[in-house]
Amino acid sequence: xxxxxxxxxxxxxxxxxxxxxxxxxxxxxxxxxxxxxxxxxxxxxxxxxxxxxxxxxxxxxxxxxxxxxxxxxxxxxxxxxxxxxxxxxxxxxxxxxxxxxxxxxxxxxxxxxxxxxxxxxxxxxxxxxxxxxxxxxxxxxxxxxxxxxxxxxxxxxxxxxxxxxxxxxxxxxxxxxxxxxxxxxxxxxxxxxxxxxxxxxxxxxxxxxxxxxxxxxxxxxxxxxxxxxxxxxxxxxxxxxxxxxxxxxxxxxxxxxxxxxxxxxxxxxxxxxxxxxxxxxxxxxxxxxxxxxxxxxxxxxxxxxxxxxxxxxxxxxxxxxxxxxxxxxxxxxxxxxxxxxxxxxxxxxxxxxxxxxxxxxxxxxxxxxxxxxxxxxxxxxxxxxxxxxxxxxxxxxxxxxxxx
Amino acid sequence: xxxxxxxxxxxxxxxxxxxxxxxxxxxxxxxxxxxxxxxxxxxxxxxxxxxxxxxxxxxxxxxxxxxxxxxxxxxxxxxxxxxxxxxxxxxxxxxxxxxxxxxxxxxxxxxxxxxxxxxxxxxxxxxxxxxxxxxxxxxxxxxxxxxxxxxxxxxxxxxxxxxxxxxxxxxxxxxxxxxxxxxxxxxxxxxxxxxxxxxxxxxxxxxxxxxxxxxxxxxxxxxxxxxxxxxxxxxxxxxxxxxxxxxxxxxxxxxxxxxxxxxxxxxxxxxxxxxxxxxxxxxxxxxxxxxxxxxxxxxxxxxxxxxxxxxxxxxxxxxxxxxxxxxxxxxxxxxxxxxxxxxxxxxxxxxxxxxxxxxxxxxxxxxxxxxxxxxxxxxxxxxxxxxxxxxxxxxxxxxxxxxx
Numbered sequence: 001x002x003x004x005x006x007x008x009x010x011x012x013x014x015x016x017x018x019x020x021x022x023x024x025x026x027x028x029x030x031x032x033x034x035x036x037x038x039x040x041x042x043x044x045x046x047x048x049x050x051x052x053x054x055x056x057x058x059x060x061x062x063x064x065x066x067x068x069x070x071x072x073x074x075x076x077x078x079x080x081x082x083x084x085x086x087x088x089x090x091x092x093x094x095x096x097x098x099x100x101x102x103x104x105x106x107x108x109x110x111x112x113x114x115x116x117x118x119x120x121x122x123x124x125x126x127x128x129x130x131x132x133x134x135x136x137x138x139x140x141x142x143x144x145x146x147x148x149x150x151x152x153x154x155x156x157x158x159x160x161x162x163x164x165x166x167x168x169x170x171x172x173x174x175x176x177x178x179x180x181x182x183x184x185x186x187x188x189x190x191x192x193x194x195x196x197x198x199x200x201x202x203x204x205x206x207x208x209x210x211x212x213x214x215x216x217x218x219x220x221x222x223x224x225x226x227x228x229x230x231x232x233x234x235x236x237x238x239x240x241x242x243x244x245x246x247x248x249x250x251x252x253x254x255x256x257x258x259x260x261x262x263x264x265x266x267x268x269x270x271x272x273x274x275x276x277x278x279x280x281x282x283x284x285x286x287x288x289x290x291x292x293x294x295x296x297x298x299x300x301x302x303x304x305x306x307x308x309x310x311x312x313x314x315x316x317x318x319x320x321x322x323x324x325x326x327x328x329x330x331x332x333x334x335x336x337x338x339x340x341x342x343x344x345x346x347x348x349x350x351x352x353x354x355x356x357x358x359x360x361x362x363x364x365x366x367x368x369x370x371x372x373x374x375x376x377x378x379x380x381x382x383x384x385x386x387x388x389x390x391x392x393x394x395x396x397x398x399x400x401x402x403x404x
Numbered sequence: 405x406x407x408x409x410x411x412x413x414x415x416x417x418x419x420x421x422x423x424x425x426x427x428x429x430x431x432x433x434x435x436x437x438x439x440x441x442x443x444x445x446x447x448x449x450x451x452x453x454x455x456x457x458x459x460x461x462x463x464x465x466x467x468x469x470x471x472x473x474x475x476x477x478x479x480x481x482x483x484x485x486x487x488x489x490x491x492x493x494x495x496x497x498x499x500x501x502x503x504x505x506x507x508x509x510x511x512x513x514x515x516x517x518x519x520x521x522x523x524x525x526x527x528x529x530x531x532x533x534x535x536x537x538x539x540x541x542x543x544x545x546x547x548x549x550x551x552x553x554x555x556x557x558x559x560x561x562x563x564x565x566x567x568x569x570x571x572x573x574x575x576x577x578x579x580x581x582x583x584x585x586x587x588x589x590x591x592x593x594x595x596x597x598x599x600x601x602x603x604x605x606x607x608x609x610x611x612x613x614x615x616x617x618x619x620x621x622x623x624x625x626x627x628x629x630x631x632x633x634x635x636x637x638x639x640x641x642x643x644x645x646x647x648x649x650x651x652x653x654x655x656x657x658x659x660x661x662x663x664x665x666x667x668x669x670x671x672x673x674x675x676x677x678x679x680x681x682x683x684x685x686x687x688x689x690x691x692x693x694x695x696x697x698x699x700x701x702x703x704x705x706x707x708x709x710x711x712x713x714x715x716x717x718x719x720x721x722x723x724x725x726x727x728x729x730x731x732x733x734x735x736x737x738x739x740x741x742x743x744x745x746x747x748x749x750x751x752x753x754x755x756x757x758x759x760x761x762x763x764x765x766x767x768x769x770x771x772x773x774x775x776x777x778x779x780x781x782x783x784x785x786x787x788x789x790x791x792x793x794x795x796x797x798x799x800x801x802x803x804x805x806x807x808x
Contacts, residue, residue, distance in 0.1 A: 001614030002583035003524035004674045008682050018479065018688050043475035053468040056697070060464060063660070064457040066794070071447035071659040075422065106510050106662075106692070113690035117545065120407035137689045141521065179406035210405030255475040256696040257467070258510075270408045278412050284422050285541045286517035288510070292660040293460070294695060390470070 007143045012150060016133050016374040017041050023358075024368050037397040039324075039385045040368040042188065042343070044253045045393075046316060048297075049309035052252065055300035059293035073289030076280060077104025077261070081295045084302040085261060089246065095233035101265050101276060103283055104298070106290050108218050108247035108260040112182075113138040114286075115214055115243060115262065118278050119180060126159035126178035128171050130189055130372055130379030132216070135182040153377045162378040163190060165347070169336065170194060177209045183232075184216040186223060189375045189384040190345040191321075191337015196229040203232065206241040212268070212275075213242040221251030221314050222321075223340045239265035243275070250342065250388075252301045252310055259290055259298045317342050320394040321387035327398035328385075342387040345372070357383050365400035411547045416554060420537050420778040421445050427762075428772050441801040443728075443789045444772040446592065446747070448657045450720060450794075452701075453713035456656065459704035463697035477693030480684060481508025481665070485699045488706040489665060493650065499637035505669050505680060507687055508702070510694050512622050512651035512664040516586075517542040518690075519618055519647060519666065522682050523584060530563035530582035532575050534593050534779030534786070536620070539586040557781045566782040567594060569751070573740065574598060581613045587636075588620035590627060593779045593788040594749040595725075595741015600633040607636065610645040616672070616679075617646040625655030625718050626725075627744045643669035647679070654746065654792075656705045656714055663694055663702045721746050724798040725791035731802035732789075746791040749776070761787050769804035 013019060020040055028036060048056075062068035076082070082099035090097035105111050113134050116123075125139050136158060139145050146157030154160065159178050161171035169192035171183075183202065186193040194202075206213045215232040223230060232242045244263040248254035264276040290298075300306045321338040328335045334347040348357040354371030361367045361383075372382030389397070417423060424444055432440060452460075466472035480486070486503035494501035509515050517538050520527075529543050540562060543549050550561030558564065563582050565575035573596035575587075587606065590597040598606070610617045619636040627634060636646045648667040652658035668680040694702075704710045725742040732739045738751040752761040758775030765771045765787075776786030791798070 002527060002616050002674060004677055004679070004682065005522055005524055008522070008685060009677065011685065041476065045470065045473070045475070047470045047473040048467045050468065053464060056464040056467070057461060060457060060460040063452045063460070064454065066449065066451045069449070069451040069657075069660075071449070071657075072445065073660055109692040110690060118409055118412070120409055121547075123406060134689060141686070141689070143525075212406050253473075253475075256473075256477055256693075258692065258695045270406060273408055273413065275408070278408065281412060281415065282545070285538060285545070286514060288513040288662065289660075291662045291695065291698060293697070 005141070007141050010148055011137060011140055012148055016370070019374075020368065020370065024362065027362055034366045036366045036368060037389065037393045038368045039389050039394070039397055040370045042250070042386050042388060043255050044250065044388045045390050046253055046313050048253055048257065049306060049313060051303055051305035051309055052297050052300045055296045056293055059296035063293065070292040073292055073295065075284045075287075075289060077102065077289065078292070078295045081298050084299050088302045090231065090233065093230055093234065095231050097233055097263055097265065101263055103262045103264065103279055104290050104295060105260045105262060105287070106258045107249065108216065108245045109134060111245045111260055111262045112214065112216055114282070115245070116142055116144070116180070117282060118275055119212070123179040124157065124159060124176070125180045125182065126161055126174050127182045127376070128163045128184070128187070129160040129377060130163065130375030130382070131182065132184055132188050133375065135214070153373070160376070160378070163187070163192075164378050165334070165336065170198060173205050178211050180214060181206060181211050182214045182216065184218070186219040186228070186341035188219060188341070189343055189370065189372065189379065191341040191343035192345070193223070193228050193340045195227045196234060197227070199229050199232065200235045203235040203238045203241060207237050211241065215242050215244045217244055218247040219250055219341045220246065221310070222318060222342050224318070225340055228340055233263070233265075239267040241268065243268065248298055248301060251314060253313065254297070257294055257297060259294050316391065317387045320389060320391055323391075323394055324385055324387060324398065327402065331402045338387065344385045344387065346383050346385065348372075348381050348383050354380055354383055361401070364404055365397070367397045367400055409545070411545050414552055415541060415544055416552055420774070424772065424774065428766065431766055438770045440770045440772060441793065441797045442772045443793050443798070443801055444774045446654070446790050446792060447659050448654065448792045450657055450717050452657055452661065453710060453717060455707055455709035455713055456701050456704045459700050460697055463700035467697065474696040477696055477699065479688045479691070479693060481506065481693065482696070482699045485702050488703050492706045494635065494637065497634055497638065499635050501637055501667055501669065505667055507666045507668065507683055508694050508699060509664045509666060509691070510662045511653065512620065512649045513538055515649045515664055515666045516618065516620055518686070519649070520546055520548070520584070521686065522679055523616070527583040528561065528563060528580070529584045529586065530565055530578050531586045531780070532567045532588070532591070533564040533781060534567065534776055534783030535586065536588055536592050537779065539618070557777070564780070564782070567591070567596075568782050569738075569740065574602060577609050582615050584618060585610060585615050586618045586620065588622070590623040590632070590745035592623060592745070593747055593774065593776065593783065595745040595747035596749070597627070597632050597744045599631045600638060601631070603633050603636065604639045607639040607642045607645060611641050615645065619646050619648045621648055622651040623654055623745045624650065625714070626722060626746050628722070629744055632744055637667070637669075643671040645672065647672065652702055652705060655718060657717065658701070661698055661701060663698050720795065721791045724793060724795055727795075727798055728789055728791060728802065731806065735806045742791065748789045748791070750787050750789065752785050752787050758784055758787055765805070768808055769801070771801045771804060
């Protein structure tokens, strides 16, 4: 009789955002007259920018004619997109990354879940706490995390690096040496980030102890401060210790279009084995490329028109972030983030757990946020609001929260 | 110091189609004046059908306006597509499959590589030989295949089921009991298939020994004979032992559009654990849905116009298949397949290995095919040609082969 991968049974409950969706749907079904405002899941609301829509239409037309039809894409992505990425996201910023170190994918969620496959089964992972659930859950499925204590919500074999107001959301080097360090900067869910100097210390640490940093830069477009790195490769030595994951979801509104990429530098090796070559092999074996039309859309992100339109889109969301931050402060809340990221991280009112506050906000204000404890034990007592709503809805949500 | 997943190093050489691409590129660079005809990789050449192009344009327009913009898709696929699949591919054929057993993905290659994750690390896999390389390679990466003998090209822990002219390409029940049985029907690479009665025997066998059949139905649209099942669920008892993978690549030309789906029936369980729920959890954690515009394109595949246009497209390729089969026979070759599948499987001329014949055909006729041995040891002495070229190129390739 066949047997299953029993690691799946270790996963507590369901994926955070599925749980939220179920709760909201149930409330909505019971209260059909209530207008719910969703500032929970980090999904964008602004339409795809005109320059990108134009590129999509053009690519669709190409697919409709034999002379310009495109079948299977190159395993690792089309050259036109890999070149645009290497030039705009790296070389223009002084980072020496070449197109053959860039791997186009269907999004950073897939990449961040799949990247662990390159590493030994007994690799020790370190995560910030709170953290994007995919990093831990994908390692649970691979059997790397030990046993789960439902009381503390802690996995026995995961190294947690608490990030709370107490340490200004700056993770400290762990006592135990990790093999893999997941860093999401600017951070989801806290909306905070590290200075470039602090990031350099992490790169130096990783090189010193022989760890790999999985650097999730999905929110890079929201960086507004000068002393924050736009890529981990701005740090000296990052090419021997870091893999960078990037998304088109948040800078270009591609949550429903699906496009991302990973950078695996040639210098990143274990013994003589190149991780770049391993990732290329994985792409070739387990993936068949992002759609041609979507890769053309990605290319348009880097056109002069695309860049100008997306700058406006990011500014639109950051106006929301500022409004939330100020509005919540006025209402007496303690708030973090929102300066280099589209997330606001707030302390729940005295005595309320994160899920208490979730229910309270849903039922009393019909506003959906994300409970901090869903991101890890140190998220307890915090709550995440996103700036990805419309400006009107964001203001309306704030009015409702202020009236509570 | 971090360690890698050393299973990757066990993989011999590179992925088959990458190797072919490299050889062809090298020949092409050295002989820029030669016009190469590619009948190797199973990539389509006909443009996307008009009804689908229209659906794509419409969906792109929706993405450009706030009122009709779509962000993250539902984890498991949009209802409109899952319903169209359940109705057209299953219920209309008398198979009792519901939409919540259907999981939309970015293609059958990803699904067929990822599905093994649901099973125990020591699961024993059985594959037809020759076989689509992804089934074995994805299990190599997961450490299930033992050691590789480069001389015999055999993995110590894989159960091989030879399919050659000697047994009319019908796999026999293996001596050792497998946990997972990969069946691709109609078959890639041999272009042959099983009768429905024979498939029923396999379903009965799987239920009897407690194995799961991973049923790859990517080429279902090419079935022309009455006594061949279009879905494994046409067989009694398949819902307790089979997962079906389907692709839009070959029936609708989506190789560069990327769309597929998996069916995991609710009745498929290990002890009390539902594999459907496990796959749902995997989708929720490691995948973020296929693009909205692509799912709308998938829906158009099932519209009356879409169906009519795709019937013509399949007929076009099957005309190629018939031409190749007849042409090769006339030229004295022994050929198989091509009746229920877009692949022709031929015996290489006396004394030539599959790769010898690959080089011979590339250099003497400038025609690219796929060496049978690339699909497994029992593929040695065979060679695959695809019917996915244009009709003109197909005839031209045949003329060149006849002149050899």
